Structure formats: structure tokens, C-alpha cells
Amino acid sequence: MKNKLYFRIMKKLDSFTLNIEYGFEKGVLVIQGESGAGKTTILNCISGLTTPDEGRIEYDSTVVFDSCRSINLPAKNRSIGYLFQSYALFPNMTVMDNICYGLRNKPEYKDKKKREALISYAEYVMNTFGIYHLKRKYPNSISGGEKQRTAFARAIAAKPKLLLLDEPFSALDEDTKEIIYKEFKHIKDFFQTPAILITHSLAEGEMFANQRIVLKHGRISKEAKAAV
């Protein structure tokens, strides 16, 4: 089914084995748990940055990893938008170049007409995130909140099939967090991309989750469906 995400991941880590199976159809899945519980490893396995020892990962009717069938799509072919905890904005590129980075990897970017449409879309995303005025600035000259918005816009602009958000609010101060929360709620409804959000904050979990799981030592210890 379109938008459906299913993952079964077995990965041996230093102190325990991550063993998890879960599936959801749409909205936001929030993963919570102590540090070192295996949350980021799940995102890395889904995105293709880490290879699980065993398992199967499927979303949007595409199997991206299946250990039984030796399927393992590289990260670049998985259409994932990954928002890293440290934002990972390329310091040698302007905000505009950061946001267009994923678009330039698309085959249609070589076509002049389609390229213009992609750039217009990037500008539209920048406007939606309120960062259009920063387009010529470099990451080291913008604030934490602006970096967060830029990283989010970059992930969205590449039109991913799935969004992975690794503690995206943790580096923000309380005032900025409140603003970004509102924007995130609006944007998540607006772009309708299914997402997995990792957060330590219970409040964030309740605010954004359609479904919520709590991880302990690599296994699901609690599961809940939330009405958002």
C-alpha cells in the first residue's frame, strides 16, 4: 500500500541486539527511549546508512532491504529525507545551494524546463519555511532555528517518500522550540509525507505522534496509538 512503512530489523550492536518489527500506514511514528536504545540505528537502517544483519524494510510499495532476497538499495536510491540532529548543513554552500542539493541529483534536473520547475519548488519550500530571505547566506552565519528550518526544508525539497527526523528540536532553545513546533505541525499536515520522529521529550511525542513506540535495549517496550 502507498505510504505504508514496514520494517523488521535485526542488528547486533555493541551491548545488545536491536530486534524490532513495526509497520504503520501514514502520519508520524514517534520513537522514544533512553540514549543508546537503538533509535538512531533504526533510522540509519531505514535510510541505508547502516546495513541490518537481517530483516526487511519496505515503504511506498518498494522493498529497499530484504536480507532473504539479498536486496539492499543504496542510500542514494531510497528517496528518504533525513533531518539529522546536528542538521548537517553543508558549510561550503549557501542556504539555497543546500536546499537544491537533493534536487540536483534528480535525473529531471538535466532537462532545462523541468529544472526550472524544481528550482521554483525549492523556492516555494523556502517560502513555506520562512527562510527565502536567507538564500544567499552560509550556514555559519544563521541562527540555530534558521539552521533547523533550512535542514528541514532541504529534506522536504527533495520530495522524499519518507521523512526521518532524529531529535530535530534538541539543539534549540525553549523560545525557538515553541515557534518551530507550530511550524512543524503545519508543515507535517501540509506536505503529508510520512515520518519517523525520534525524540526524548514526552511533550513532543504527544504533540506529533500518530503512533508511538518506546524502545528499551533494542526492543519495543511500549506501543501506543495517539489521536492527533
Added chain:
Amino acid sequence: MLSPIILSLKISAIATVISFFWGVFFAYIINKRDIPCKNLLESILILPIVLPPSVVGYILLVVLGKRGIIGSFLLERFGIQLVFTWVGAVIAAVIVSLPLMYQNSKAALVSIDPIYEKAARTLGSSEWRIFRTILFPLSWPGIISGTALSFARAMGEFGATLMVAGNIPQRTQTIPTAIYFAVESGDNRLANSLVFIMTAFSFVMIYTLNQWLKKKNYVGGKG
């Protein structure tokens, strides 16, 4: 006096260009890609730093000489002789400057936070594009340092060059060999002039490089 200066600049420039490409290439594939025998390859690359120049020169002489594996092949098939030519001096300069280029490029590349590569991969980028658009620009200051040091090393190369290329005026005589033979023959005026030129040139290069590096406000680390 001009001939050794021009020849030294020519040999060093060519050797630096070759070291630049190979140094960056090896630094990338050894430290950023999954290839077999990384340690072996790295050890071979760095070996000329720890070996005395005369040993490097002797090995090159054995390999590139008329009876050497490569030397005899080139001479018989193409009529090309490498020893006692300026090309031989270029090869000697490449061998001794490549480790410096490699080490600086490696240090610059490994100091870049791997999160940028991960982000680029999730954005659909190929490894070549990641290198071209992220790794290379972010490691540029380190690569420039390596290039300058390689050039300086190639300019100052003496032992290996003397063994492979000899000291033929107008043909293979570089600044260091010219200084050595000027001192030996008691021509202090020539030796002093060449020493002054070499020192002034190296000082200006290092000074300019340091000034430029200070101006670079972003580094390849956490940005």
C-alpha cells in the same frame, strides 16, 4: 645561474601537479572508500618519507636504469631513457613529494565530519558528486597546504635527484645540485646567490600560504 632555477621550477611544477592528483586520489580511496590492502598501500606511499634520499635514488636507478624492469622496457620498446634526464628528476621529485601531498590530503579529508557525506547520500548523491561538491571543497585548505609543501619538497630534492638524474648543466642540474657542486668547486658567489633565491622563494611561499589559510573562515570540521 638561471638554468638551474628554471629547471628546478619546471621539475617541481610538473612533479607537484602529478603529486596533487595522485595524493588526493590515494587519500580519498584509502580513507573514504572500502578497498582491500589499505594499510599496505598507505605504507608503500609513505615509505619515501622514512627512507634516506640516497636509498630512494638507488631504488629508482635500479628500476628505471637501462637494465631495470621499467627502464629496459621503455628503452627497448620506445627508445625512451629516463635516467640522467630531467624526466628522471621529475620522477624522483614525485616519489619524495607524494607522501607529503598524501598526508596533508588525508588529514584534511578525515577531519571532515562524516555526517555531511551521510546527508548527501540520503539526498541522492553519488560518491563522485559527494567528493566533488563536499569533500574536495571542505578539504581545500589542507590540500593547498599539501601542494605547497610538496612543491617545496620537490624544489629541495637533492639525493634521489642526483642519483637518478645526475648533475648535467643545462639538462638536469637543479638548484640543490648546483649549490652542492658550487660549494665543492669553491664558487661561493654562485652558492650564496642560489641559497638566497631558494630561501627567499620558500619563505614567501610559506608566508603567503599561512596568510591565506588564516583568511579561510570555514574548516572541514563541524560546521
